[in-house]
Amino acid sequence: MDIEYRINAPVTTDQFIDLLVRSTLGERRPVQDRQCMEGMISNSNLTVTAWEGETLVGIARSVTDFHYAYYLSDLAVCRSRQDRGIGRQLQIITQNQLGPRCKLILIAAPSANSYYEYIGFTNNPRCWVLERATRIRG
Numbered sequence: 812m813d814i815e816y817r818i819n820a821p822v823t824t825d826q827f828i829d830l831l832v833r834s835t836l837g838e839r840r841p842v843q844d845r846q847c848m849e850g851m852i853s854n855s856n857l858t859v860t861a862w863e864g865e866t867l868v869g870i871a872r873s874v875t876d877f878h879y880a881y882y883l884s885d886l887a888v889c890r891s892r893q894d895r896g897i898g899r900q901l902q903i904i905t906q907n908q909l910g911p912r913c914k915l916i917l918i919a920a921p922s923a924n925s926y927y928e929y930i931g932f933t934n935n936p937r938c939w940v941l942e943r944a945t946r947i948r949g
């Protein structure tokens with residue numbers, strides 16, 4: 812079946828959770844915390860999805876100002892549909908929605924490090940993270 816790509820199409824919390832589980836990204840996301848997952852899918856402001864009929868098979872979920880930076884929070888393709896160019900296409904469509912100065916920032920899952928390098932990303936040693944349980948030092 813053909814893959815149809817949609818920009819900012821509605822995605823239910825159940826569809827989102829189900830896809831993350833089917834892609835394996837669910838192992839690294841709080842899929843048991845429904846409130847958090849609902850907040851993630853309903854508050855992102857650029858979501859590109861891949862569909863086979865009405866089945867969600869891929870997602871690129873970003874938070875962005877559309878001009879300077881976008882954070883690609885989740886990139887996931889259903890395991891049975893991986894390695895067919897869907898992940899790359901989701902990112903191409905995402906990038907096409909953004910201004911020419913917009914820079915992509917993400918945190919890779921360990922298994923995806925080589926993927927991002929392969930499709931053209933560079934590793935930035937100046938990227939810093941404040942872990943969830945850590946408060947800003949006063």
Ligand SMILES: CC(C)(COP(=O)(O)OP(=O)(O)OC[C@H]1O[C@@H](n2cnc3c(N)ncnc32)[C@H](O)[C@@H]1OP(=O)(O)O)[C@@H](O)C(=O)NCCC(=O)NCCS
Nearest residue numbers: 836887888893894895896897898899919920923925926929
């Ligand atoms: C990572 C992921 C989104 C990639 O999506 P995909 O649709 O399978 O990838 P694509 O088919 O677009 O791959 C594009 C190219 O990268 C290559 N590639 C795929 N995975 C790779 C890897 N781990 N390392 C190096 N290259 C990889 C593909 O072979 C393809 O090469 P080609 O164009 O020469 O044929 C998908 O595998 C996935 O959902 N993985 C589990 C969840 C995950 O880790 N997400 C990333 C979280 S940061």
